[in-house]
Amino acid sequence: MTGKPRTNNLVERVMARLGADIRGGRLGPGARLPTEQELTASMGVSRTVVREAVAALRADGLVVTRRGSGAYVADPAASPFRIAAPHAADLGEILDVMELRLAVEVEAAALAAERATRKQIAAIRMALRSIDRALRGGDGAVAEDFAFHCAIAEATGNRQFPRFLAFLGNHVIPRQSVRLAVDTPAERRAYLERIQHEHGRIVAGISAEDPAEARRAMHEHLTRSLERYRNLARRSVDG
Amino acid sequence: MTGKPRTNNLVERVMARLGADIRGGRLGPGARLPTEQELTASMGVSRTVVREAVAALRADGLVVTRRGSGAYVADPAASPFRIAAPHAADLGEILDVMELRLAVEVEAAALAAERATRKQIAAIRMALRSIDRALRGGDGAVAEDFAFHCAIAEATGNRQFPRFLAFLGNHVIPRQSVRLAVDTPAERRAYLERIQHEHGRIVAGISAEDPAEARRAMHEHLTRSLERYRNLARRSVDG
DNA sequence: TCAATAAAGTTGTCTGACAACTTCATCGAC
DNA sequence: GTCGATGAAGTTGTCAGACAACTTTATTGA
Missing domain, CATH: 1.10.10.10 (Winged helix-like DNA-binding domain superfamily/Winged helix DNA-binding domain)
Structure with missing residues (x-):
């Protein structure tokens, strides 16, 4: 038994x-x-x-x-709060954690818009340029993308945000790596360019010290990311 | 040394x-x-x-x-993510964790508005009535308030949200208990009534399946809570 | 009845031993 | 000379027994 x-x-x-x-x-x-x-x-x-x-x-x-x-x-x-590393096999669990991440990052963008120092904004901009550079080199820029999000979390001035993200990022960024395999090069480039456009809008919101806009931009960015992942999950289940 | x-x-x-x-x-x-x-x-x-x-x-x-x-x-x-129980003495750390909680709860309200079942909405309403009852009995309704927030987290359909909140709630709800000592009974009643009014607006947003409104309502609710706590922190530091 | 004392029970630490496994150097065959 | 087999040394996993430090409970005595 x-x-x-x-x-x-x-x-x-x-x-x-x-x-x-x-x-x-x-x-x-x-x-x-x-x-x-x-x-x-x-x-x-x-x-x-x-x-x-x-x-x-x-x-x-x-x-x-x-x-x-x-x-x-x-x-x-x-007893402390813990999130165990979600099993890679369990797509539902990964989606749940991604939603938690979305919640945290959306607020992080807003807080960054309120509080970021010049230096921190410069760091965010630099992270954005790093992604650009990697994309032009034909790279998926996964690490650079993560660094960008971390830079925003840092700019909240709240240590809990980068800590939380640092953990999740290690587990829940299969975004590009998972997806790129199923697309043509042209689709891929278009996808990455749109991602980068979304990034730009987030940075603009933070730079303008506009929390509402930063929040909206980050929310849309991550919602799309989540949606893509959800479709992937559905596809792999149905067919 | x-x-x-x-x-x-x-x-x-x-x-x-x-x-x-x-x-x-x-x-x-x-x-x-x-x-x-x-x-x-x-x-x-x-x-x-x-x-x-x-x-x-x-x-x-x-x-x-x-x-x-x-x-x-x-x-x-x-390695899993952990948040140790913040030292009660460290107000800054508590505020940081409260901001994290705000991030999670705001998104929880929006998700609840999108996905809550009838049963879950009924549970939220019941929690709201429990607070009412406790308030009329002259109680601070701390436990009932927490249960209300938990009910919303449950209504997201995402298990990570109630888990996260269950942990934080044990540590970071000194709200009323801390504050009530410094107020007159009249101020206290006014304060609790306003809280309850805010709660009502959150429930309305969720019931109407209006994520944006639920998000706004929860955000304002928790922002005020945070602001009160920040003032308290300032006061205890300055004087 | 109540406080002091003794006894039993429990976790904390030390010591020694062997099993299971890994790593690396040595040796031998080709 | 190269490569695989062999063996020795090193390391963690497990077992056993012992004593120290402490708590709890029962006993005893006033």
């Missing part, structure tokens, strides 16, 4: 079981975990393995340990 | 050192960590401690281990 364990790693097996008990609610906040002795017995592993598993769960913020007393399920309020 | 270690926990001490080496760039992605033997020697702890520290770092996604080969700094692209 349960099948063989997917991993040879004993620590992960113990982690998986305890993690499931916690997240599944069988062990509520504040509940005490089985003692190390009980776990070694019930799972047939050594204390070393149990302790490493608990150490990992502690690092995840799921449990706290009290010497002499036991290990307890942590208050969820104290 | 460095002072005594803040923790008695040896595992955390080793984690702190390795984590600092990694995040500080002294150990770049792909770099190999010192062997367990070297770490036991250089830090004067047992192998047990070193192994638990490495297990924790692995759980954090900072390190991957290869049996027979060594432990390596993970590709940052594979």
Whole structure:
């Protein structure tokens, strides 16, 4: 029924079981975990393995340990927010995360329009020129595109924005790389040029210190990007 | 100079050192960590401690281990995004996170307006009535307010939004509780009524399937909230 | 009844050992 | 000389036992 364990790693097996008990609610906040002795017995592993598993769960913020007393399920309020790397296979999950990214970037553009320093605007402009250069070189300019968006996030003056984007960018920018394979060179050039036009409009909004315009421009830019990706998802599902 | 270690926990001490080496760039992605033997020697702890520290770092996604080969700094692209619970003392950090929340909630309102099912809209309306009831009972309705925002996040149909909000809500809703202490009862009632009026406008936008209006309403609502908090921060700093 | 004390239980740390696997140098055949 | 096989050394994974530090509970005594 349960099948063989997917991993040879004993620590992960113990982690998986305890993690499931916690997240599944069988062990509520504040509940005490089985003692190390009980776990070694019930799972047939050594204390070393149990302790490493608990150490990992502690690092995840799921449990706290009290010497002499036991290990307890942590208050969820104290555990940090995490977004695991979405499985590349799960298109739905990727789309969900992309929407979250859109939310963050749209506001970032508006904040950048309100607060960007001259230096930061110059950095954004430079990133835009880097994309131009890469495009003229026949490149997809994926890295340059990402750097451009990061420059805007930096210009918010809010450290959470670049942090968030830096994470998402690593996972959720299959844009060009995924898409370019299915297009003709002519379509591709047209597509990249339109992208760059959209970028230009975003920069104009920020430079003009017009948050509403910056927001609109970024929103349209990312909505189109999302829409393309959604079509791709539909296509790969239907046919 | 460095002072005594803040923790008695040896595992955390080793984690702190390795984590600092990694995040500080002294150990770049792909770099190999010192062997367990070297770490036991250089830090004067047992192998047990070193192994638990490495297990924790692995759980954090900072390190991957290869049996027979060594432990390596993970590709940052594979490590999950985390927002640690902001220190309550650090007002600037809280404001930063609140801006991130604003970004997410504004888009959530728009998505809810596009996609909410009848059932979801009913849930939002019910949450709104719960706030009403609590207010009439003389309560601050903090929990009910949070539930209202969560209901909107649910109505996006995107699981990432409620997840994100569920985390932030636990940390960043000192709104009323902080503020109410400094106001007269009359001011307080007026304030809460205006909040509720803003809520009503958000619901109207969502019900009318008008994303632009829902977005505007939510944006104004949260911007005011943020502004109040900013003033509070200024006040507590200046005087 | 209540406080001090003892005992049992639990996590934290140390030590030593072996298994499983990787890496690299050495050696031998061609 | 080149290339593959072999073996040794090094490294992580797991097990076992022990003691220290601390908490909780039960016992005892006033």
